[in-house]
């Protein structure tokens with residue numbers, strides 16, 4: 486479904502990503518893990534065409550996305566949840582969900598009420614302004630907002646950063662449910678605990694280069710990679 490090959494990304498003169506090859510098949514659940522500054526956010530922003538200058542191939546169902554604006558990529562079914570979540574602070578939880586538009590190839594979109602039924606921690610906060618939610622509540626809302634658009638691929642940028650363990654545990658169940666409903670996942674994370682529960686395949690990135698790609702059990706066996714790039 487998503488095929489990236491030879492991706493190089495730049496901020497001005499700064500060359501951040503170096504020749505990334507990565508595929509997310511339909512129904513696939515893929516993690517990209519790495520330390521702060523390794524290039525995870527830059528990779529997701531490159532996929533969305535939002536920020537860095539990207540060279541190389543980004544294909545969606547075989548179609549090159551190069552000339553496509555971010556909103557057009559979203560309409561293909563890519564739902565990007567950025568690290569800063571972008572919740573609209575002056576709108577309520579309900580309104581934040583109400584304003585989402587689905588991608589054109591999707592079937593019927595869920596209603597905000599239906600989505601809130603899936604997020605029991607969010608449901609009682611329906612009338613609360615986005616700006617007064619806790620970090621964890623905002624992250625759940627960002628996930629609900631992504632799910633309501635009925636995406637084919639969910640792109641999550643460090644969803645667990647700064648969140649309480651109980652929220653993170655809840656989020657595992659939410660992400661697993663979204664994937665069970667047929668959505669593919671590309672998860673950028675530093676949390677190994679969360680990543681291994683949500684994905685089957687893992688890439689490790691360091692200084693803008695992939696230094697490992699394989700199954701989780703293969704990563705567990707690659708002690709040098711664990712020590713050198715993940716600090717375990």
Ligand SMILES: Nc1ncnc2c1ncn2[C@@H]1O[C@H](COP(=O)(O)OP(=O)(O)OP(=O)(O)O)[C@@H](O)[C@H]1O
Nearest residue numbers: 496499501519520521522523524525526527528643
């Ligand atoms: N807008 C920008 N302009 C210039 N350089 C940037 C910009 N955003 C990020 N960088 C640099 O690109 C490199 C990769 O950053 P990126 O945010 O992609 O890393 P990351 O793996 O997502 O880590 P983090 O968890 O800290 O966000 C870093 O060296 C960072 O300083």
